[in-house]
Amino acid sequence: MAQESEAGGNKVQVSGSIQSDILIPQSDATIGAEDYSEFALTNTFGEVNLSSKYIDAGARVEYLDHPLPGFEPDYKGWGIPYIYVKGKYKNVEVTAGNFYEQFGSGFILRTYEERSLGIDNSLLGGRLVYKPFNWATVKVLAGKQRRYWHDGGPFEGLNRSWVGGADVELSVDQWFKKMQEKNTYLTFGASFVNKHEGDEEMIVSYDGKQRLNFPTDVQAFDVRLRLQTGNWNVLAEYAQKSQDPSQDNDYIYRKGYVAMLSASYSKRGMSFLVQAKRSDNMSFRSQRTLPSLSENSSFINHLPAFTMEHTYALAARYPYATQPDGEWAYQAELAYNFKRHSFFGGKYGTKVKLNFSHVHSIAKNTRYADGIMQGSNGYYPGTDGYGSAFFKWGDSKYYQDFNVQIEKKFTKAFKLNLMYMNQFYNKTAVEGHGGMLHNNIYVAEGKYQFNDKFTLRAEAQYLDMTSGVNNEDGDCDCVYGLLELSVLPYLMFTVSDEYSIGDEIHYYNGSVTFAKGAHRLQVGYARTRAGFNCSGGVCRWVPASKGVTMSYNFNF
Template identity: 60%
Template sequence: MNKKLTLALAALTLSAATASAQTIKVTKDYDVQITGSLQTDFLVPQEDNKIGTGTYDDKVLNNTYAEVHALSKYVDAGVRLEYLDHPLPGFDKDFKGWGVPFYYIKGKLKNAELTLGNFYEQFGSGFILRTYEERSLGIDNSLLGGRVMVRPFKGVQAKVIVGTQRRYWDTQSLIGGADLELSVSEWSQKMQQSGTNLTLGASWVVNHQHQKEDVFADATHKLRFVENTNAFDVRANFQKGGFSVLGEYAQKTEDPTFDGKFPYIYRKGYVTMLSTSYSQSGMSILLQAKRSDNMNFRSCRTETSATASTINHLPAFAMQQTYALASLYSYGTQPNGEWAYQAEFGYKFKRKTFLGGKYGTSVKLNFSHIRSIDKKIHDGGKPGTDGYGSPFWKQGDELYYQDINVQLEKKITKDFKLNLMYMNQFYNKTVAEGHGGTIHSDIYIAEAKYRINKKLTLRGEAQYLHTDKDQGDWYFGLLELSFLPHFMFTISDQYNGNEHYYTSLGAEDKSKGTHKEHYINGSVTFTHGAHRLQVGYGKTRAGYNCSGGVCRYVPASKGVTVSYNYNF
């Protein structure tokens, strides 16, 4: 896209983002609604070799996104401007840049849609295709091309897609696919009357990739890459009342991809999942099992960072935590192979009972267990071979992750609410991060919320993580005062009581001795209508930011932060 067009679209996007949401009357029955958003995050960094911030070339770091959409009965259109020329810490070097990487136009009829430009899509659970945007992880793997969706008959929906996948500021690999979903219950009046739903689905995706780089299996043999990798998915979802069960199976053909342990092998990939749940009047049960094997599916086979060019998505069967210390050792899905299990039980004791008390009591118990699959090495696992074999039912010896956590929510009085949590966790840091062994920790969390009056609410957190491994014990405290309707004041401290060496550029510097560090943060948040402004100052420890089993390493940072969000 040329620079003049980029600047014009940028001006259009920013001017729209500063306007209020509005509906434009075109004709009596045809309206155009203008919506959009502006998000900008700043960091004025300060160097601190105690925590290992490293050095900065820029005095101000910033990620900015502005988008505008025009929505109508028959046609939608949208465009997004991204300014990432001085990105926040932890994003890949190719993340840097600015321009308009996302734009589309969509035509809509009663039973059909046609999208041209950039779009996101997911087939089934995402085992063979999931394109999405997650700004906290620096992920935007949208497709640039076309998508057709039709509903030719009652209970039938079909999609066809084709496009090149975004990788930061370029596109790579041609991806095509089709998805068919049948809502069987819409064909049966008896099923509808009994509240029974049955959905069947099937998908196909092809990744066409011409390998430009030479990759050698050994000193004398060069690999012959497969230009087309096909992937298939079938699924069935049954629901009746509060009971549901989902079964899904996916497979991909030979796809030699970079992998540290088994690089460029020609083994096929597989993933199988069974998930069932039941809920009824205050009680819920969830049981899940998943087996994946060699399911790295990327639009760039030589990519060493899996997040930038991933075509599919394998959800993590571990509860996603929001508390600071509970998420300190977050698990990232291992697409090269894992057996994963998750069970969850929730129950709400009714009000005015012995355990429910005056306001009721909610209890939730969650268990996650993830381990390796059994692998029998073939031909030394060398590039150009099948790499290994793996019996379906046989599990490996290595534990990747396990946690058992119990949560209790209790309203003590009309104005006071208490949440308690305990988690026992095993985290294989070597598998997740490449070093560190298995860390066993016990985590204790208490959160209290007290409404002082109609305008003032005080919330506090106290967290403690105990472990003899890694960096040892951690402590975390937080106080948050909300002053309705506009202000919120927050202060927190994350502290490790053990001695640590000073760091320089992320590496230990033993010549300067040891120290203990507090990671104190303070912020003020102002909200008015659709506007949200937050200003803060403090330190952030180095670690992994994870969402849905996908993780990004975030280096330590210190400085002033400013965040502004506006939706219209």
């Protein structure tokens, strides 16, 4: 719901949002929920943006002095972490202040905000976007990356390095008339990023005399080619990073690599996707040494996980986090709609989706060096670390997921969704301990619309853990049930319970949601298990919690 005003004949549009998530915590020794000194914990954001024909501007204020559980210590703070002014004229756009950017698939640069993960790694500096022709786009940028609040207070919390880069995208199809006539599109892209970080003292040898010589500049480049013709879409991309010794890789001097090939086909009633990606030592941060390797705020780049992001509670219980030190990842998906009045389609048609993903370690031949202390990963600081044959797998399977989903409408009022999932989850590789878990997961979801006002949705889920059971860690068989009643146009009532069979613990949740216009308010009471919250292969550990929850959203 944006508002408009007019100044000097130039319309100014004002938009923004308010988001506040609140927990009034209670301790619960059974699930390990902590007792907090604060009465309430909250993550609160307010944002306003002004846009006009030639100038855009905006700012965001955050109040995170008592943040929700599971965020990094430096996440605590308050102030204005995001403010910008953008000038636009014809084919030129200039931004000063904070901005987000992504080159290609993000292999060497992706800055973005994901509040549920505690990520806001915007760059503070300047960016130029120039379109000299209708077939070319050029981007140039430089700045420092945000990293939480450090000691708190407004305008604090930047990593020490400077990040600069450039990106060029060319629409090759605009050069050839025959390609345009055949609806064939060919795009070529190339990117370059440089991280400039000062040297620092680090001793790694047993006798305390060997000092690492860190490169003050780390360069990365990316090239990509996308072809779209008819129903086909093919993307090939390759990126490489120069020597970048850091806490992530035990300060080795091996270069980083990532290569990806993706192909998809889509037509009415059917689609499929196949993808393959190999990454090797591709962690790229704006600060080489950090208080914790679990934090996600300092990544300059992003390596997407080629695994399905599940929305059902038990299917999403063990999500995969991309391993930046190296992995082979594959994914294939087929979706098909059986037509109405066919044998499998029935009266209303039937939708079927198959998805398979597999992630494996890459082969590594460790290179040893005399007199140098061995790192936590088994590599030796100050050396190249290891060698790795491109097509050779390592010894570890990180993750595997095969699932089939069926969506069937039986009457105008009733629809049923079914899912089966077979999952392998290497808890040791992803979380550092726990071994290999093997799960069979079954889901049934039904939705019945009584009339134009009332709709009831129900879920029943069962997780059968066939191997890796550990009741002390909560890794055991589970059942889950949910009921959700929508009362249009304003209300929704939800109750759910996840029962962990092995340790006999209930994780219950009840909430009421009210939505009207630009306002949305949810109030509930929940007992939440500890686990990972993930998006796109990036994960945050969320500890167990219990208490009253409130969430308010307003968009204008």
